Amino acid sequence: MNLDNVKYLLCDLDGTLINFNLSEFVTRYLDLLHKYFSAYSWSENVPLWILEGTDLMLKNDGRKSNQDLFLEYFSAKSGLDRDVVWRKFISFYQNDFDQIRNITSQKPEAIDFIQKAVRKGYRIIIATQPIFPEIAIKKRLNWAGLANIPLELITDISTMHAAKPSPVYFQQIIMLLNAEPSDCMMIGNEAETDMAAVATGIPAFLLVEDGGIQIPPDIPYAGNYHYLASLLNLK
Numbered sequence: 001m002n003l004d005n006v007k008y009l010l011c012d013l014d015g016t017l018i019n020f021n022l023s024e025f026v027t028r029y030l031d032l033l034h035k036y037f038s039a040y041s042w043s044e045n046v047p048l049w050i051l052e053g054t055d056l057m058l059k060n061d062g063r064k065s066n067q068d069l070f071l072e073y074f075s076a077k078s079g080l081d082r083d084v085v086w087r088k089f090i091s092f093y094q095n096d097f098d099q100i101r102n103i104t105s106q107k108p109e110a111i112d113f114i115q116k117a118v119r120k121g122y123r124i125i126i127a128t129q130p131i132f133p134e135i136a137i138k139k140r141l142n143w144a145g146l147a148n149i150p151l152e153l154i155t156d157i158s159t160m161h162a163a164k165p166s167p168v169y170f171q172q173i174i175m176l177l178n179a180e181p182s183d184c185m186m187i188g189n190e191a192e193t194d195m196a197a198v199a200t201g202i203p204a205f206l207l208v209e210d211g212g213i214q215i216p217p218d219i220p221y222a223g224n225y226h227y228l229a230s231l232l233n234l235k
Contacts, residue, residue: 003203003231005182008152009117010127010173010197012188013137016207017114017126018144019105028100036092042078049077057131062161062168066130070157093136106145109225114149116234123152125173127186129193130160153177165196174200187228195219205231 014020030047037043053073057066071082078085114124128137134156141147153159153176155169162168174181181201188194189207197204198218206215206222215222221231 002182003185005180006185006203006232007121007123008125008177008179008184009122010125010184010186010202011114012186012190012194012207013126013128013140013144015189016187016194017107017110017146018140019107021103024103025100028103032096032099033092036096037088040078045077049074054131057157058129058163060162060166060168062166062172065158065161066163067133067158070131090133090135093133093139097136097139101139101143104140104143106143111145113225113229113234114146116229117232118149120232120234122232124149125153125155125177125184126151127155127164127173127188127194129163130155130157130169131163133157164190164193167196167200170197170200170202174202191216191219 011017014022014025030050033050034043034046037046053070056069056073060066060069067086071085074080074085075082080088118124126137126141134154137154137156138147141149153173155173159176160169161172164170170186174184177184182203184197184202186194186197186202186204187207188204189209191206195204195206195216204219204221205228206219207224207228208215208222209224221228
């Protein structure tokens with residue numbers, strides 16, 4: 001597969017641009033949200049509602065934005081107006097979310113790669129699961145040491161109408177960029193979700209740093225950041 005046309009690098013975030021333990025993150029995140037809504041009689045249900053609302057977004061078929069799906073669900077469960085729910089979550093990310101920063105750590109090799117890619121003229125898309133508002137994703141980019149990189153697009157909860165591995169997610173990115181699949185390259189550490197880009201014609205690179213990932217046969221590019229940089233002629 002020819003990479004000469006690639007202009008856009010679609011970069012997954014968690015596990016790709018930042019070191020991240022999913023189970024620990026979910027536990028701390030849900031606990032924080034439970035405490036944040038503690039003034040309400042239904043606060044004990046918040047962790048379950050978050051998980052169920054997230055599942056709805058991950059299964060989105062493209063007819064509504066992920067934000068609409070989540071707010072409709074949480075509003076119906078809590079009895080709060082949708083606008084109130086949205087403001088409360090934005091306030092949470094502004095004021096409380098940084099409390100779980102300490103369970104993440106920066107990846108110097110990722111920072112080096114992104115800086116080189118930007119210098120060479122590649123345009124960066126943060127192609128993370130679109131289940132968070134932009135403010136939460138930018139917080140995590142700050143944790144990753146990538147707060148100041150120029151971004152073409154962030155796939156946040158408000159913008160996107162699907163999630164990985166749905167083809168609709170990748171097709172929407174292509175549409176938003178006014179690009180062709182061959183103009184893009186997906187980079188991520190999850191074979192099931194990130195490498196689904198291949199089905200839409202987007203070349204993909206599976207980030208493998210510890211040798212513990214089984215590489216699907218239809219993925220021609222896999223390896224560490226050093227190998228990825230060599231593929232893209234980054235110096």
